[in-house]
Amino acid sequence: MVEANQNVVRTAGLTKIFRDFWLREKVTAVADLSLEIRPREVFGLLGPNGSGKSTTLKMILGLLFPTRGVISVFDKPPTHVRAKARIGFLPEESNLYAFLDARETLDFYGRLFHLPRKTRRHRIDMLLEMVGLGSVAYRRVGEYSKGMQRRIGLAQALINDPDLLILDEPTSGLDPLGTRQFKDLIRTLAQRGKTVILSSHLLADVEDVCDRVCILYGGRQRAEGDVNDLLARAHQTQITTDQLDEATIQAVRNLLAQHGRELLNVQAPRDRLESLFLRIVEEAQRQKLVTGGAVATGRVADFLTAGKGEGHEVIESLLAGREEPAPEPESAEAPAESKPKTDEQVLTRLVVGPDAEAPTPETPAEPPKPAQADHGVIDNLLSKDNDEGGPSA
Numbered sequence: 001m002v003e004a005n006q007n008v009v010r011t012a013g014l015t016k017i018f019r020d021f022w023l024r025e026k027v028t029a030v031a032d033l034s035l036e037i038r039p040r041e042v043f044g045l046l047g048p049n050g051s052g053k054s055t056t057l058k059m060i061l062g063l064l065f066p067t068r069g070v071i072s073v074f075d076k077p078p079t080h081v082r083a084k085a086r087i088g089f090l091p092e093e094s095n096l097y098a099f100l101d102a103r104e105t106l107d108f109y110g111r112l113f114h115l116p117r118k119t120r121r122h123r124i125d126m127l128l129e130m131v132g133l134g135s136v137a138y139r140r141v142g143e144y145s146k147g148m149q150r151r152i153g154l155a156q157a158l159i160n161d162p163d164l165l166i167l168d169e170p171t172s173g174l175d176p177l178g179t180r181q182f183k184d185l186i187r188t189l190a191q192r193g194k195t196v197i198l199s200s201h202l203l204a205d206v207e208d209v210c211d212r213v214c215i216l217y218g219g220r221q222r223a224e225g226d227v228n229d230l231l232a233r234a235h236q237t238q239i240t241t242d243q244l245d246e247a248t249i250q251a252v253r254n255l256l257a258q259h260g261r262e263l264l265n266v267q268a269p270r271d272r273l274e275s276l277f278l279r280i281v282e283e284a285q286r287q288k289l290v291t292g293g294a295v296a297t298g299r300v301a302d303f304l305t306a307g308k309g310e311g312h313e314v315i316e317s318l319l320a321g322r323e324e325p326a327p328e329p330e331s332a333e334a335p336a337e338s339k340p341k342t343d344e345q346v347l348t349r350l351v352v353g354p355d356a357e358a359p360t361p362e363t364p365a366e367p368p369k370p371a372q373a374d375h376g377v378i379d380n381l382l383s384k385d386n387d388e389g390g391p392s393a
């Protein structure tokens with residue numbers, strides 16, 4: 001578990017210079033970058049193409065060595081196996097094995113983390129449903145569209161239940177609905193205790209989803225801070241009311257004048273095109289109009305927690321020179337991660353563990369609603385759970 005006051009990632013004076021074949025300096029991709037990324041926050045690297053976002057992420061992942069400067073991930077060098085086991089990564093370009101289907105792809109990555117077969121099967125079911133690929137799970141990923149590849153890439157990044165999720169341009173190639181689902185998912189994962197670092201050149205992505213942002217240009221940090229602070233116009237106040245007639249507007253204008261203020265702007269608020277588009281698509285989905293594309297349910301895989309993933313435990317045991325815990329027999333009476341059948345069972349398991357089936361006093365009196373409302377309830381329960389067990393955030 002990550003301590004609330006411990007930085008998940010820290011870089012100081014981070015610099016990467018790419019050299020050509022003759023070792024002459026070629027490109028300064030990242031220059032003197034100092035970042036501190038805190039637990040449970042969504043941190044955005046925002047910048048135009050070529051500003052050094054992917055290079056920074058690759059250095060945090062230990063895939064590229066810095067020319068100068070230091071990086072720590074969970075207080076360890078990024079190349080440390082214990083740090084790596086706690087990271088999930090969605091690369092900018094997915095390198096998928098074209099002849100594997102979605103299940104085989106996720107199973108392959110699950111094996112890399114030594115997850116037992118039953119755990120893999122359970123997680124793959126949940127992840128495929130979560131990213132909306134349940135109905136195309138047996139199609140070869142080589143035939144997937146760009147957006148579908150992003151979805152399988154996200155599922156792959158989550159298979160080890162990582163504490164730190166690194167997403168390079170997560171929404172590239174997604175349609176507006178997929179983008180909205182990804183953004184909601186990223187927020188939900190952060191509420192569940194994940195730390196997320198994402199890069200994007202899309203302003204709306206960063207504005208909607210990130211707590212803090214670092215704006216890069218030419219490999220250098222140009223601005224950094226809380227997104228709300230950076231965007232707030234602290235010297236102005238906006239009031240929204242029901243529609244007003246001209247006389248009332250004049251009265252408001254007079255009132256403001258009495259206080260030495262001026263009415264600067266009067267207009268009907270406008271919807272964003274995104275909201276209009278999403279309403280239309282959601283209405284079509286309610287009417288069950290047919291689509292050949294991905295369909296996400298909005299439910300988050302329940303194994304994704306703030307705690308340590310199983311890959312982590314395996315690495316811990318290997319490092320300590322112990323044997324990997326043997327997978328449970330397939331015919332166990334009460335499988336630890338068998339698929340819960342109802343929302344109530346999901347909630348019960350999240351609160352009191354896999355063995356209990358009955359609701360506990362902590363279960364809210366109101367029955368949980370499907371989809372959206374479900375998240376809130378689960379997250380509330382999870383945060384209660386965490387507050388009791390681990391250090392508070």
Ligand SMILES: Nc1ncnc2c1ncn2[C@@H]1O[C@H](COP(=O)(O)OP(=O)(O)O)[C@@H](O)[C@H]1O
Pocket residue numbers: 018019027028029047048049050051052053054055056
């Ligand atoms: N392997 C490499 N060799 C040489 N130059 C590179 C390499 N990778 C990235 N660069 C250069 O570093 C700069 C930053 O690239 P990158 O980090 O991919 O930017 P971004 O992800 O922000 O679009 C670019 O000018 C790019 O051409």
Ligand SMILES: [Mg+2]
Pocket residue numbers: 053054055092168
């Ligand atoms: Mg990039």
